[in-house]
Amino acid sequence: MNYCTTVTILLLLGHCAVFSKDAPLDEDENIRCRCVHTERRKIPSKLIKLIQIFPSCKRCKHTEIIVLSTSDHQICVQVTAPWVKKLLDDLLANSTVKAIS
Template sequence: MSSKILGSFFTFLVACLVVTEGMSLRGAGVEPRCRCIGTESRRIGKLIARVELFSPNPHCKDTEIIATLKDSGEEICLDSSAPWVRKVIDKILSRNQS
């Protein structure tokens, strides 16, 4: 085989691996980055339908707290340092331990 064909094949193979690896992460429900870019610290407790906690992982070093709003279904990232958010987290964790 000529070096041009071998080089083209190698480039094609690497491109396929990159594309399929990215697809497999998303298909498995794993984002290849942090979900939260910014966070909300205002008190919105009465507007929240559901709260999800996401532990740090290889793609994001932060614990992420994502709230889904009742009326719109919009997902909002909460500021884990806000006192009211800490109370919500403590309540969720104590409920899960019972």
């Protein structure tokens, strides 16, 4: 192999190692979760602009819910908080999109 081929292969391997999405994770760490801390206190619905739900996956062990406030702040909320459960139930009840069973 010549020098250019060797360097190219090493760069490609390095790129794959750095940007690999399937890299194994330590079981004790969720290094790719979006939320470090979650908020349990109720956020008034009139201050909520958008709700994002990220289901658990191999990168993060638990479901994450992020609320975007009307002032464009992202707030991670606690999935088990009663007000969050009620908010999600109300959204599903009022949704025009039906779940596929």
